[in-house]
Amino acid sequence: MFDRRDPYYKKAKEKGYRARSSYKLKQIQEKFKVISRGDVVVDLGAAPGGWSQVASEIVGPTGIVIAVDKLPIREFQRENIVRLQLNMQSKRLLQYLSDELQRDVDVVISDLAGNVTGQWHLDSDRQLHLASLAFNTASTFLRQGGNFVTKVFRGPNLEEFEKEIEGSFEFIKHWRPPATRKASAEEFIICKNYTGEDP
């Protein structure tokens, strides 16, 4: 799984990022500017914490990153990251975002992933299900004008998902960051300017 010759693995290690996938978010950010200084960012499927580290650097001390995962996430050195260990479908997440956070959510990012079976259709549909769950959270909590990024796998039902989210954002694009491994079916959907309209 970990190839020590992989340049992103090496870079992540050198820079103290917890996952090579940090570079995927960095590249998405470079191209699409999805996160701004001072933003509140909800990071779904955050363990071990690579994306949260990158988001935390971008939002700075006036922003907050809420790192959500069903697995435990080790404590961060940075003070602007809140860790929530929970299943993202649990009521506790709704409760936290609607009652305890007391700030608007500017960006939802999702690198949620389950176990892959190697069966292309099945894996792609399961990934789309996670992307749909992430979109539900985004459409419930994003402020108008907010942004959303989610991981998907290329597959027969991807278009259907894109139709589902179409009217909710002014800008939607799918993109494979250079840090995504060549053999992977993964890509990311980048959505900007939430319209506030339900699908």
Ligand SMILES: C[S@@+](CC[C@H](N)C(=O)[O-])C[C@H]1O[C@@H](n2cnc3c(N)ncnc32)[C@H](O)[C@@H]1O
């Ligand atoms: C590819 S990893 C995320 C890596 C992370 N972006 C990083 O840079 O460190 C995907 C994560 O999604 C989490 N996940 C999958 N389904 C979940 C769910 N229903 N609720 C919460 N977390 C979930 C997994 O536990 C796993 O840690």
